[in-house]
Amino acid sequence: MKSKKHKVLLAPLDPVHDIGLKMIKRALDEKGHHTILLPPDLPPEEILNKIHENKVDTVLISRTLGYGVAEILGKFIDLIDASGLRDTIKIALGGMAVTPELATELGFDAGFGPGTEVEEAVAFVEGREYKPDIGKFVKNKKDITQRYSYKYTDKEIENLLDKITSQILEWSNNKTSPGVKRAELREEMLKTSNPKELAKLRNEYKELCDDVVKNFYENGKLHSRTRKLTKEELESLENYVAKIKARMKPNGLQHIDKNPLVFIQYGTGCPFMDIAHIKLCEAWGTDGVVHFDPSWGARTEGFFEGYITHEEDGSVITPENLLRIKKSINENVLWQVRAHRGLNTPETVVLAGNSGADLTKINIAYGSLGGGTDPERLTVDAISAIKYAAKYNMPFDVVTNEELSGVPAYKAFSGMLIVSHLALKLGGKPILQPLFCYSPEVMINGNMENNYIDFNAAKIFVLRKIIDAPIWPGAPIGFLTHTEERVQSSITTALHAGLASSLGVDAISIASSDEAFSGGPIAGASRIDTLKATKEVFRFLGNAKITPTKKAEEWAQILQENIKKILTKVAQHGNFVSALYEGLLGSREEGAYPGRAGRNTVTSKHSY
Amino acid sequence: MRALGIAGTAKNTGKTTTTAALIEEIKKNSLSLGLTSIGFDGEEIDNITGLPKPRLKVKKGCILAVAENCLKVSSAEIDILENSQIKTPLGKIVFGKVTQEGLVVVAGPNKSRDLHVALDKFKKMKCDMVIVDGALNRLSPMGEVDGLIIATGAAKTPDIDQLVEETQQLVKIFKIDQSEERIDWPNCATININGKKTILNFKSLIDRSSLEEIKGILKKGAGYIYIPGLISQTYFAELLKLENIKNKTLVCKNAIKFLLGGNLHEVVSNLKQVKKAGLNLQVIKKIPVLAVTINPFYPAYRYNNKYSAEFVDKKVLYKKMVQALDIPVYNVMEPVHKKELFKTVFNKLFVCN
Numbered sequence: 001m002k003s004k005k006h007k008v009l010l011a012p013l014d015p016v017h018d019i020g021l022k023m024i025k026r027a028l029d030e031k032g033h034h035t036i037l038l039p040p041d042l043p044p045e046e047i048l049n050k051i052h053e054n055k056v057d058t059v060l061i062s063r064t065l066g067y068g069v070a071e072i073l074g075k076f077i078d079l080i081d082a083s084g085l086r087d088t089i090k091i092a093l094g095g096m097a098v099t100p101e102l103a104t105e106l107g108f109d110a111g112f113g114p115g116t117e118v119e120e121a122v123a124f125v126e127g128r129e130y131k132p133d134i135g136k137f138v139k140n141k142k143d144i145t146q147r148y149s150y151k152y153t154d155k156e157i158e159n160l161l162d163k164i165t166s167q168i169l170e171w172s173n174n175k176t177s178p179g180v181k182r183a184e185l186r187e188e189m190l191k192t193s194n195p196k197e198l199a200k201l202r203n204e205y206k207e208l209c210d211d212v213v214k215n216f217y218e219n220g221k222l223h224s225r226t227r228k229l230t231k232e233e234l235e236s237l238e239n240y241v242a243k244i245k246a247r248m249k250p251n252g253l254q255h256i257d258k259n260p261l262v263f264i265q266y267g268t269g270c271p272f273m274d275i276a277h278i279k280l281c282e283a284w285g286t287d288g289v290v291h292f293d294p295s296w297g298a299r300t301e302g303f304f305e306g307y308i309t310h311e312e313d314g315s316v317i318t319p320e321n322l323l324r325i326k327k328s329i330n331e332n333v334l335w336q337v338r339a340h341r342g343l344n345t346p347e348t349v350v351l352a353g354n355s356g357a358d359l360t361k362i363n364i365a366y367g368s369l370g371g372g373t374d375p376e377r378l379t380v381d382a383i384s385a386i387k388y389a390a391k392y393n394m395p396f397d398v399v400t401n402e403e404l405s406g407v408p409a410y411k412a413f414s415g416m417l418i419v420s421h422l423a424l425k426l427g428g429k430p431i432l433q434p435l436f437c438y439s440p441e442v443m444i445n446g447n448m449e450n451n452y453i454d455f456n457a458a459k460i461f462v463l464r465k466i467i468d469a470p471i472w473p474g475a476p477i478g479f480l481t482h483t484e485e486r487v488q489s490s491i492t493t494a495l496h497a498g499l500a501s502s503l504g505v506d507a508i509s510i511a512s513s514d515e516a517f518s519g520g521p522i523a524g525a526s527r528i529d530t531l532k533a534t535k536e537v538f539r540f541l542g543n544a545k546i547t548p549t550k551k552a553e554e555w556a557q558i559l560q561e562n563i564k565k566i567l568t569k570v571a572q573h574g575n576f577v578s579a580l581y582e583g584l585l586g587s588r589e590e591g592a593y594p595g596r597a598g599r600n601t602v603t604s605k606h607s608y
Numbered sequence: 609m610r611a612l613g614i615a616g617t618a619k620n621t622g623k624t625t626t627t628a629a630l631i632e633e634i635k636k637n638s639l640s641l642g643l644t645s646i647g648f649d650g651e652e653i654d655n656i657t658g659l660p661k662p663r664l665k666v667k668k669g670c671i672l673a674v675a676e677n678c679l680k681v682s683s684a685e686i687d688i689l690e691n692s693q694i695k696t697p698l699g700k701i702v703f704g705k706v707t708q709e710g711l712v713v714v715a716g717p718n719k720s721r722d723l724h725v726a727l728d729k730f731k732k733m734k735c736d737m738v739i740v741d742g743a744l745n746r747l748s749p750m751g752e753v754d755g756l757i758i759a760t761g762a763a764k765t766p767d768i769d770q771l772v773e774e775t776q777q778l779v780k781i782f783k784i785d786q787s788e789e790r791i792d793w794p795n796c797a798t799i800n801i802n803g804k805k806t807i808l809n810f811k812s813l814i815d816r817s818s819l820e821e822i823k824g825i826l827k828k829g830a831g832y833i834y835i836p837g838l839i840s841q842t843y844f845a846e847l848l849k850l851e852n853i854k855n856k857t858l859v860c861k862n863a864i865k866f867l868l869g870g871n872l873h874e875v876v877s878n879l880k881q882v883k884k885a886g887l888n889l890q891v892i893k894k895i896p897v898l899a900v901t902i903n904p905f906y907p908a909y910r911y912n913n914k915y916s917a918e919f920v921d922k923k924v925l926y927k928k929m930v931q932a933l934d935i936p937v938y939n940v941m942e943p944v945h946k947k948e949l950f951k952t953v954f955n956k957l958f959v960c961n
Contacts, residue, residue: 053815071618082748082812087721100677101715104675104698106743106744
């Protein structure tokens with residue numbers, strides 16, 4: 001059926017601003033409607049005459065609101081109403097500060113404020129209900145590992161990694177730990193609905209926990225800085241989430257398909273507050289959210305249960321807390337629960353998998369050199385954790401945060417590549433996570449004296465030279481370039497995002513503009529700062545690229561050579577765990593200290 | 609049923625305060641009330657000036673005609689009685705009955721035809737009285753009501769003498785006589801001279817060609833010119849100068865159609881010429897101004913796009929307004945005046961009719 005062609009009068013009541021109307025006119029013309037664009041600033045009576053003379057059926061008025069303007073617009077509508085033309089035309093108002101409420105007050109049929117899509121005005125003219133462009137606004141969960149073959153270009157490195165990981169698997173054979181055992185018990189606890197069976201499992205579980213956790217299972221006592229969420233708080237949380245979900249119109253940050261996914265990190269300590277942060281970031285366009293747990297959680301054997309709140313530096317992982325958070329997250333937003341560094345690594349993956357997380361995070365080298373966990377223990381636990389990640393189909397990133405302690409990138413990358421290769425052998429889907437940061441290494445060596453681009457680009461270049469794998473710089477990008485100034489922090493985050501996008505990476509993690517210096521809870525507005533700034537940089541660059549200088553290639557070359565050297569040393573050393581203790585992947589002089597948590601807890605499987 | 613319109617001469621002249629005062633008194637007098645608005649009223653903060661505004665408190669039993677989205681933000685409990693097809697930017701108009709008192713945001717039908725439909729519905733729902741709250745200085749849809757309260761105040765102009773004079777002129781325009789003719793008036797301009805009727809090709813006198821059309825037909829003799837739409841004061845001034853205008857009656861739908869055709873000064877100046885030209889001016893529907901309410905408040909504009917609250921001398925304003933007008937004047941901020949206002953409105957709408 002041929003659609004009706006409309007006769008539309010476009011009248012700028014404004015002395016100058018008529019760009020919006022011109023854009024709408026072009027769209028209407030393209031669709032075959034008859035349009036008449038009046039010159040700006042005609043008196044209302046004259047516009048009325050034009051409506052009358054041209055027998056139009058739709059009128060679009062643009063006017064920026066200012067002092068006394070509402071009266072002019074109201075009078076204009078009155079004229080149209082009194083002349084009898086109001087019954088034969090549809091009339092809409094567009095301009096800065098225009099809202100549907102104002103349009104109602106002034107007597108228009110519709111009001112279009114800033115951010116209105118041209119299509120919205122066209123739909124109004126054609127009498128259609130406006131449906132935002134689905135592809136543009138509805139987020140789709142992306143599996144960023146999907147398009148990668150994990151094939152090595154650098155065969156020498158592949159062979160070295162093969163050798164090292166075989167050594168690791170051989171070494172670990174027959175080894176287990178309380179963490180591995182707890183993960184197995186937790187999986188059974190989650191499966192069973194038999195209370196007797198559950199009590200029996202819980203009894204076994206608590207025996208594998210530190211006293212503070214054991215005390216909880218035996219006497220109901222919580223960790224000193226935590227408390228349970230009350231019934232009222234939980235009800236209120238549910239209402240809050242329902243209300244927000246009903247109101248929320250999710251935004252997109254990407255301007256082109258190639259822009260990376262953007263993740264934010266949360267961990268206020270309070271699940272309620274975390275959810276508020278998640279919802280805020282979802283509204284402003286985040287693609288994914290990362291769960292941060294408290295540092296004592298990583299150093300304590302065993303997890304608590306129940307809805308627990310009020311820790312200071314991260315939200316306590318319990319089955320209930322995770323499920324509650326998952327329930328609140330938009331179904332199209334990715335959720336990562338970190339498992340990388342502590343004594344509960346395998347169990348965290350089990351809980352994450354059972355709570356519906358999309359991603360997790362595992363790295364032996366960082367966890368044991370910068371995260372405080374004993375290398376032997378974490379190696380055993382990480383192998384178990386990787387297997388669970390594969391089982392629950394959760395890709396995980398392999399973070400290189402030891403760089404922040406002072407470990408040079410090539411050593412951190414060597415560790416990352418070892419764990420990633422191990423993951424591939426165990427059926428996992430690793431994501432490489434180089435840091436986009438102003439690390440101690442670059443400060444000392446001056447690699448960022450001229451710009452922040454070349455060394456970060458070199459990191460991506462070298463990884464691409466080695467393997468075809470997904471890359472997710474973090475965490476957060478621009479780390480240590482941020483200051484206490486919100487504008488500065490937003491800009492530096494956004495520029496790093498622009499660089500990451502320009503280098504074609506798959507995802508990035510961003511900080512809020514007050515994250516590094518908040519000294520306490522992060523403000524919602526600061527989250528919006530960096531999300532908006534990132535969006536603007538994506539918009540600014542489009543398909544254009546940031547071009548690194550030739551230094552980037554040179555450094556990539558050097559990094560590759562150094563990675564080979566390190567991997568050769570580790571392979572020759574013959575034992576990955578011992579290599580960690582001895583500083584081959586980051587020494588004490590460089591700031592890497594093998595962790596002590598969980599030392600001497602690895603046992604032979606037969607001892608259980 | 610009687611429909612009462614509350615029309616403001618500008619924003620912040622006290623429309624909502626007047627409406628709120630009446631709601632209270634109507635409830636005390638056990639009348640069933642219908643409430644709607646031709647714009648958007650009852651918001652906490654004024655849409656334009658950003659200053660706080662009174663929100664409307666409605667009592668149990670009141671029937672509302674408001675846009676769907678208003679229900680979401682109102683604290684009163686409202687049972688929906690009927691959905692309508694009347695569209696506004698805030699959703700379709702629904703009719704609802706207040707089951708538990710609370711605050712409401714009232715955005716109703718914002719054009720004449722839609723208000724007409726809504727008033728018919730109110731009638732069927734057996735409301736005794738319907739208040740149609742105004743919006744800004746918009747008047748046109750008020751052609752549908754049975755009586756008007758004009759809410760004016762320093763927000764229109766803080767110059768008291770000027771304000772009084774303008775109000776006096778405005779009230780005068782609404783006094784244009786009602787036509788005695790009892791015929792079905794057409795929807796087009798019509799001329800009837802010496803019994804010969806000609807239908808013209810326009811509704812409103814807003815352009816030269818329409819004036820020329822009248823000029824071409826106008827002959828000596830008695831008769832009327834009927835214009836259902838808007839009457840531009842520019843062309844009305846020229847009409848008064850036409851050769852054969854003498855002994856004719858110009859009939860318009862209501863005074864608002866005449867009033868909106870130009871600024872108040874033009875309207876007043878043209879009215880002075882009517883008699884001299886030998887023309888008789890009449891309306892089909894007279895909308896009586898039942899009372900004038902005054903508000904000494906005005907938002908003073910500051911350079912940085914902000915407004916501050918200021919006041920003129922309320923006693924002086926009241927005194928001068930009373931002296932100038934032959935209809936009751938009330939300051940609805942005064943409790944005694946609230947009662948008086950209701951009595952006046954009730955008597956004029958129900959008893960005198």
